[in-house]
Amino acid sequence: MATVLLTVPHAACPRVMSDPLHSCDTAAPRAAQELYAALERVGISAQLLVADVPRKYSDMNRYESRGSEWRTKVEAAMSGHGKRPKLLLDVHSFPARSAESPDDVFYGKAMVVMILEKFTTELGKKIIIGGGKEVIQYSRNFPWQAEMVKYVEKTARMPIGMTYGSLANDLMVRAEQSGIPSALLEFSEDLNRQNMKQICDALAKFVSESVAGER
DSSP states (O other): OOSEEEEETTOOOOSSOOOSSOSSOTTHHHHHHHHHHHHHHTTOOEEEEEOOSOTTTOOTTSGGGTTSHHHHHHHHHHHGGGOOOSEEEEEEEEOGGGOOSTTSTTTTOSEEEEEEGGGGTTTOTTOOEETTTTHHHHHHHSHHHHHHHHHHHHHHTSOEEEEEEOTTOHHHHHHHHTTOOEEEEEEETTOOHHHHHHHHHHHHHHIIIIISOOO
């Protein structure tokens, strides 16, 4: 069974892009494939599950999609036939144009790491990390996620953010319920191939050394 489970719930784009802002995560499939390859290069086994239903018909990252064909595959992968994955990384992407304010955690970021809202109640909902901000507070509550942000930012030499995601992010909810550590990765859709590779290489190295190492 794979050590790391990679999911891409918003990969499928509708034939008609009715939502002018964000009908699908256009860079997420490419980012997930790059991360999958990077994990293999450092000796970490991974399973990649890419949804093929556009979110306008059924959002594969929401509670309502439980029981669908794709979510059933995810549940089987999480169970691992008795050997669960050590980590779930849920891969998404965001259009850079959607973050127009410097106050937006996504503003100017190459990637943003999201953790579940329920784990941020002690610190409040406005805590964000990026460029070294509030590392100590995050490290206390989400040790490996915060360390991952710092490591990737330093290694890839690109701005990485961290913030909370709501409990509507059902893939992370199910992972936590199954005892699998998780994080949601939002890649900027403006990243070129080389920059995306740098980030994925840094992520894979961090995972191999800190979270899901097999060596």
